[in-house]
Amino acid sequence: MAFLRTRYVLVLSLTLTLKAILLLIITSSMVVIDGKHPGCDEYYFGRREFSFTLENDVYLRYKSFKSVSSLEHAIKSCFPYKIDIGAVYSVDPDKRHAYSQTGTNVFTPVERELVFDIDITDYDDVRYCCSGADVCSKCWPLMTVAIKVIHTSLKEDFGFKHILWVFSGRRGVHCWVCDPKARRMTNEQRSAVAEYFRVYKGNENNARKVALMGYSLHPFLARSYVDLLKGFFEGELQANQSIFSTKDKYDKILEMISDEDIQSELREKWEKSANRSSLSEEAISLVRWDQLKNTLQSKKHKAPTLRMCVEEIVFTFAYPRIDLEVSKQMNHLLKAPFCVHPKTGRVCVPIDPNNCDEFDPLAVPTLSQLIEEINSGGSKMDVDDDDDDDTDTSLLGKSIKFFRSSFLEPLLKSCKEEIESSYKTKIDKSKDSFSW
Amino acid sequence: MEVIRSQKRTASNDVVSNPKIPLYLTAPPLEVRLEEFELFAIDRLRVLKGVSDGLARGKNPKEMDDVVDALWKEHMRHSDASEMLNKDIISHFVIRLVYCRSDELKKWFLSMETALFRHRFRLRNFEAQRAIVGEFGLPYKAVTGAELESLKERLGQVVRSLGQISPSVVNDICCVSVCFFSFLSFAVEAVYYKVPFEEVPDLVAGRRVLIQKGHAFVAGSQLVSLVVTQFRSHISKALILTNRKWMTTIREREKDRLTPIVEALSTTYVGPDYSQSNDYADISLKDIDQVSKSSFPLCMRHLFEKLREDHHLKHGGRMQLGLFLKGVGLKLDDALAFWRAEFSKKVGSERFDKEYAYGIRHNYGKEGKRTDYTPYACQKIISSAPGVGDHHGCPYRHFSEDNLRAALGRMGLSSRGMEDVMDKVRNKHYQLACTLTFEAVYGTSCDVGINHPNQYFEESQKILKSKTPAAPV
Numbered sequence: 001m002a003f004l005r006t007r008y009v010l011v012l013s014l015t016l017t018l019k020a021i022l023l024l025i026i027t028s029s030m031v032v033i034d035g036k037h038p039g040c041d042e043y044y045f046g047r048r049e050f051s052f053t054l055e056n057d058v059y060l061r062y063k064s065f066k067s068v069s070s071l072e073h074a075i076k077s078c079f080p081y082k083i084d085i086g087a088v089y090s091v092d093p094d095k096r097h098a099y100s101q102t103g104t105n106v107f108t109p110v111e112r113e114l115v116f117d118i119d120i121t122d123y124d125d126v127r128y129c130c131s132g133a134d135v136c137s138k139c140w141p142l143m144t145v146a147i148k149v150i151h152t153s154l155k156e157d158f159g160f161k162h163i164l165w166v167f168s169g170r171r172g173v174h175c176w177v178c179d180p181k182a183r184r185m186t187n188e189q190r191s192a193v194a195e196y197f198r199v200y201k202g203n204e205n206n207a208r209k210v211a212l213m214g215y216s217l218h219p220f221l222a223r224s225y226v227d228l229l230k231g232f233f234e235g236e237l238q239a240n241q242s243i244f245s246t247k248d249k250y251d252k253i254l255e256m257i258s259d260e261d262i263q264s265e266l267r268e269k270w271e272k273s274a275n276r277s278s279l280s281e282e283a284i285s286l287v288r289w290d291q292l293k294n295t296l297q298s299k300k301h302k303a304p305t306l307r308m309c310v311e312e313i314v315f316t317f318a319y320p321r322i323d324l325e326v327s328k329q330m331n332h333l334l335k336a337p338f339c340v341h342p343k344t345g346r347v348c349v350p351i352d353p354n355n356c357d358e359f360d361p362l363a364v365p366t367l368s369q370l371i372e373e374i375n376s377g378g379s380k381m382d383v384d385d386d387d388d389d390d391t392d393t394s395l396l397g398k399s400i401k402f403f404r405s406s407f408l409e410p411l412l413k414s415c416k417e418e419i420e421s422s423y424k425t426k427i428d429k430s431k432d433s434f435s436w
Numbered sequence: 437m438e439v440i441r442s443q444k445r446t447a448s449n450d451v452v453s454n455p456k457i458p459l460y461l462t463a464p465p466l467e468v469r470l471e472e473f474e475l476f477a478i479d480r481l482r483v484l485k486g487v488s489d490g491l492a493r494g495k496n497p498k499e500m501d502d503v504v505d506a507l508w509k510e511h512m513r514h515s516d517a518s519e520m521l522n523k524d525i526i527s528h529f530v531i532r533l534v535y536c537r538s539d540e541l542k543k544w545f546l547s548m549e550t551a552l553f554r555h556r557f558r559l560r561n562f563e564a565q566r567a568i569v570g571e572f573g574l575p576y577k578a579v580t581g582a583e584l585e586s587l588k589e590r591l592g593q594v595v596r597s598l599g600q601i602s603p604s605v606v607n608d609i610c611c612v613s614v615c616f617f618s619f620l621s622f623a624v625e626a627v628y629y630k631v632p633f634e635e636v637p638d639l640v641a642g643r644r645v646l647i648q649k650g651h652a653f654v655a656g657s658q659l660v661s662l663v664v665t666q667f668r669s670h671i672s673k674a675l676i677l678t679n680r681k682w683m684t685t686i687r688e689r690e691k692d693r694l695t696p697i698v699e700a701l702s703t704t705y706v707g708p709d710y711s712q713s714n715d716y717a718d719i720s721l722k723d724i725d726q727v728s729k730s731s732f733p734l735c736m737r738h739l740f741e742k743l744r745e746d747h748h749l750k751h752g753g754r755m756q757l758g759l760f761l762k763g764v765g766l767k768l769d770d771a772l773a774f775w776r777a778e779f780s781k782k783v784g785s786e787r788f789d790k791e792y793a794y795g796i797r798h799n800y801g802k803e804g805k806r807t808d809y810t811p812y813a814c815q816k817i818i819s820s821a822p823g824v825g826d827h828h829g830c831p832y833r834h835f836s837e838d839n840l841r842a843a844l845g846r847m848g849l850s851s852r853g854m855e856d857v858m859d860k861v862r863n864k865h866y867q868l869a870c871t872l873t874f875e876a877v878y879g880t881s882c883d884v885g886i887n888h889p890n891q892y893f894e895e896s897q898k899i900l901k902s903k904t905p906a907a908p909v
Contacts (some may be wrong), residue, residue, distance in 0.1 A: 057790060122824045158633060161652030181650075185634065192637035196647075202824060214597040218643040219590040221597075324821060325751075392713040 049086030084333035085111035086243035138240035146320035169341025480527035747782035763811035
């Protein structure tokens with residue numbers, strides 16, 4: 001994981017990053033659509049907050065830029081290790097002190113994408129292969145399933161269309177929902193969506209971290225369970241983690257069953273069979289899961305808390321755990337896509353939610369690989385090149401192409417349509433005096 | 437609205453025939469006597485204060501309905517229905533004038549008026565509720581025909597996902613009738629409204645509605661969520677406008693008449709926020725361990741112990757404990773020394789200075805927008821959401837029964853005391869549970885009830901100091 005820190009390298013990496021970022025920013029700013037369109041707000045870009053993290057952890061917030069070229073200039077002169085994107089405010093963030101804090105000119109966020117952050121360290125209590133900052137092919141599937149559950153809901157339940165999933169560079173994923181109505185959501189509405197997604201309410205102080213009350217699952221949870229979670233739990237997760245194979249592991253699960261008798265019954269059975277079995281860890285695990293399911297099935301009428309115990313166990317292990325605080329507030333900053341992660345050197349590339357099974361976090365291009373590629377003269381590195389050549393084998397070529405065609409272009413189109421239609425409405429209404 | 441000095445009020449043009457709840461959209465063309473201006477406002481303030489108390493004590497929605505009903509009857513009733521409505525409207529606008537003048541007052545007014553509206557709405561029958569919804573002029577239609585049919589199964593799933601019978605009830609002799617009742621309550625309702633999900637955030641957050649393609653399907657019985665959101669949004673905007681008017685014209689114009697009354701009315705009704713500690717409670721670093729065992733409420737004890745154990749706390753814990761310590765009298769320098777001493781053991785003092793010191797200074801109003809943050813009250817702590825690796829929140833709510841019992845045992849509760857507390861916890865009366873703990877630990881009764889951790893601390897210190905005035909407690 002050699003991470004070369006020469007100025008030369010940094011310039012290159014940042015130019016690279018820059019070109020890709022420009023695509024995202026340009027979209028958000030609606031500048032490129034048709035800079036001359038009268039309905040365009042040419043000051044929109046200037047009101048977007050950026051933050052730079054420099055060498056020695058110097059953190060600069062409330063940075064804003066009049067244009068894309070001044071952003072590029074700032075990146076080249078500051079060499080930020082990390083670039084975060086914040087909200088679009090009522091006035092340029094770097095001029096916020098020039099306005100009084102009372103009356104009409106208050107400095108406040110006006111638009112911000114709906115964002116989600118899923119970090120695999122939040123799953124440390126249910127993954128046995130790694131912990132902390134590590135990630136491997138056995139636990140990454142937790143992220144894959146999380147993407148699928150959340151993405152399906154954002155589309156089907158909330159009707160969002162412009163959703164970008166990005167690898168966070170080390171051990172998680174970020175989600176950016178860029179629909180106009182998502183950008184205008186209030187903090188309360190963001191909080192509501194985050195809570196809608198929240199199922200796991202756990203920390204070391206409680207044993208039963210998922211409590212599914214009621215007589216059935218909410219349709220969103222039911223669909224997630226039937227279409228995604230159940231199959232994942234009984235297949236891939238069991239195979240990778242063998243969650244019943246040792247006493248430590250299965251004790252944790254038994255504690256989730258709120259009936260002492262059932263707990264002891266299963267515990268006894270498994271203790272007895274521990275030494276006698278010649279099966280693999282994985283096979284033992286599956287056998288015990290079946291036994292647990294059968295026991296609960298026959299005894300679930302004993303108490304309401306047992307009614308959905310099987311589902312609770314599946315949700316505890318497999319259901320997405322989002323970081324609520326990131327989503328709830330408009331002023332929360334989030335790392336920009338296509339940044340290079342300072343600790344791993346990997347590029348924060350987009351992930352295709354419709355093909356996320358194929359994403360491998362350990363195969364993501366790193367900074368050193370990119371430098372090598374540039375040095376060997378292997379790629380064109382000019383992102384503005386509209387070459388649709390499918391033989392583009394450059395490391396980031398595929399990612400950039402995907403970013404453009406699946407996300408940027410449809411978003412651009414939708415923004416353009418929105419500008420045109422709201423402009424038209426304004427013209428129609430221009431006979432009236434004041435609209436509020 | 438015109439305020440006059442004359443004795444008789446001219447007849448109002450408002451026709452009131454049914455008990456509608458006014459929406460306070462515009463100030464009505466009424467004349468108000470100066471004496472009534474103040475008296476009506478005071479009565480309404482009593483109601484709002486009662487609502488605030490009820491919420492602070494963690495009363496559930498049904499209990500709050502009763503509280504509001506009683507408060508309204510006591511303070512706002514009038515034999516003449518149109519007089520009652522006038523008083524309602526006038527008092528609202530007066531209080532709005534009083535409470536538009538600062539952010540803190542606005543926030544309190546908005547919360548209390550919204551809660552008042554919510555419970556008054558819940559007390560009305562379905563017809564009256566529909567009429568009120570109609571008044572908002574919302575463009576949302578009821579779902580009918582084929583669309584309703586296609587949704588029926590999932591709507592049923594939503595209803596069943598919310599239905600629960602408590603275990604004790606199931607074991608009752610009248611099990612059959614209970615089951616029948618519960619079967620009834622699982623039926624899909626007759627009327628559902630299709631609204632954008634943004635209009636009902638609390639229903640979305642609780643997964644109490646079906647959502648599809650951005651639309652939420654709100655049952656008739658859930659209309660309260662819809663209207664309360666509208667009401668709150670409207671009052672919020674109105675407060676800003678009223679403030680502007682006050683600042684630009686009214687304050688000056690009325691400086692000999694209404695302004696003194698308005699300014700006097702606001703000072704009486706904001707509860708203690710413990711942002712300035714009193715002399716009782718200044719603590720120093722060397723006392724902190726002892727004081728944590730003798731006077732901290734369970735939530736803060738837990739955070740404190742975890743901090744000593746792990747030499748670290750996540751953000752939620754740092755906020756909850758840090759602000760509490762500020763309220764308890766820990767000065768900024770002592771606070772920095774305290775947190776540095778702990779965190780250095782885990783992350784080193786350099787990293788502490790770089791990453792954590794700023795946050796502590798921020799809490800004391802020395803950084804950023806320089807807000808002097810107030811310590812969290814119980815209501816806020818109970819409604820927080822501790823996640824993986826967190827230790828903040830309210831142990832009575834967020835701990836499992838076993839962990840809570842162990843923690844209470846360490847505080848010295850007897851097994852009978854513990855049973856009383858656990859009983860309150862099971863009924864979700866977390867603050868009452870904490871009050872009972874207080875009473876058990878200090879052997880005295882606490883009639884007013886605990887609704888703030890700093891209150892617990894101060895009361896505890898009072899008791900301990902009265903027992904041994906000289907010794908440090």
